[in-house]
Amino acid sequence: MNQHFTATTEPGDQAATQDVVRLVDLKRRFGATAALDGISLTVRKGEILGIIGRSGAGKSTLIRCLNGLERPDSGEVFIEGREISRLGERDLQPLRRRIGMIFQHFNLLSAKTVEDNVALPLKIEGRPKAERLKRAAELLDLVGLSEKAKAYPASLSGGQKQRVGIARALAARPALLLSDEATSALDPETTRSILALLKDINRRLGLTILLITHEMEVIRSIADRVAVIDAGRIVEEGPVWSVFADPRSEITRSLLGAIRPQLPPELAARLLPAGGTETILRVDVAGEAARAPLLSDLAAAVPGAFRLIHGGIDHIQQQPVGTLFLSIPGNHASHLAEVITFLKSRQARVEVLGHVADPV
Numbered sequence: 001m002n003q004h005f006t007a008t009t010e011p012g013d014q015a016a017t018q019d020v021v022r023l024v025d026l027k028r029r030f031g032a033t034a035a036l037d038g039i040s041l042t043v044r045k046g047e048i049l050g051i052i053g054r055s056g057a058g059k060s061t062l063i064r065c066l067n068g069l070e071r072p073d074s075g076e077v078f079i080e081g082r083e084i085s086r087l088g089e090r091d092l093q094p095l096r097r098r099i100g101m102i103f104q105h106f107n108l109l110s111a112k113t114v115e116d117n118v119a120l121p122l123k124i125e126g127r128p129k130a131e132r133l134k135r136a137a138e139l140l141d142l143v144g145l146s147e148k149a150k151a152y153p154a155s156l157s158g159g160q161k162q163r164v165g166i167a168r169a170l171a172a173r174p175a176l177l178l179s180d181e182a183t184s185a186l187d188p189e190t191t192r193s194i195l196a197l198l199k200d201i202n203r204r205l206g207l208t209i210l211l212i213t214h215e216m217e218v219i220r221s222i223a224d225r226v227a228v229i230d231a232g233r234i235v236e237e238g239p240v241w242s243v244f245a246d247p248r249s250e251i252t253r254s255l256l257g258a259i260r261p262q263l264p265p266e267l268a269a270r271l272l273p274a275g276g277t278e279t280i281l282r283v284d285v286a287g288e289a290a291r292a293p294l295l296s297d298l299a300a301a302v303p304g305a306f307r308l309i310h311g312g313i314d315h316i317q318q319q320p321v322g323t324l325f326l327s328i329p330g331n332h333a334s335h336l337a338e339v340i341t342f343l344k345s346r347q348a349r350v351e352v353l354g355h356v357a358d359p360v
């Protein structure tokens, strides 16, 4: 497994007791398929952890192990420090309430009003009606839907339905909000507003969120850390900005796909494997390397022209992350080697993409 940073918590220390979820070497097979093949992972209090993987990677099996609907063949599932994977139904029920869930298709009850949907978890807990209605009103205010309290789900837009879903998931004051592809059925603008709401609730209430998704854009918008799973294993894990800046596994690169900066197609089509009069470099920078005046320093350090032909610096989690595409004119191996050595000395990652016959 590629580890972008090492865990700093030791069992028993203060930070470890702050873990809302801890999975230890979780395994679950279905016949010949290893749906979970040794997953170890923690969700720390107050953080947003994203789990991303392609279809069949093991995400649903992981969720079912978390809420006790599936028993792992081996390994442990701790929720707020309590191991749940061998508990019976009766002991599981109160622990399940510690996890609020939101779903792709909202799962609202169509015959109940918005406020009754939101209050449902409290009704199941046997809370008095006055308390349920007060809490539902507070939560509808939190998600910006107070005026819809008496409406029925059918009269709401997808985004409004998901806001109701979020309010309902929070009703019983869970320790963890588990979002299972919660924006996958929404258009991009509604997705942005739901993600902004989740981030806002995370900041204001310190709510811990586990986001399960197959979309990197979702991870990029709000997650603090990301774990990439494939074939039941974690193939890469780290702070979102660092995984975006330096994806180590092929699966992560492929999931990043179009949201990783690329050379424009018309330029990419002109690339030759050898020869040509200019060399095209891809230069990836992040963190300190992206804050430094890299290009002016390059110009000062290595005589000879270069041109910036595409790219720029973006920000993920307040960290600069960027990709610059440079054209190095002339076909002098020693000059090119000097440019590359300089860029690498500044912690940039450099890739020779190819050569072009005519100036870009």
Ligand SMILES: Nc1ncnc2c1ncn2[C@@H]1O[C@H](COP(=O)(O)OP(=O)(O)OP(=O)(O)O)[C@@H](O)[C@H]1O
Pocket: 030, 033, 034, 035, 053, 054, 055, 056, 057, 058, 059, 060, 061, 062, 214
């Ligand atoms: N009950 C089951 N019986 C047999 N095979 C199963 C069962 N549940 C899951 N699997 C297999 O385990 C693997 C992981 O499935 P899982 O549903 O956890 O993946 P996923 O990442 O949630 O996929 P998707 O995004 O498509 O929902 C898949 O190969 C799947 O076919």
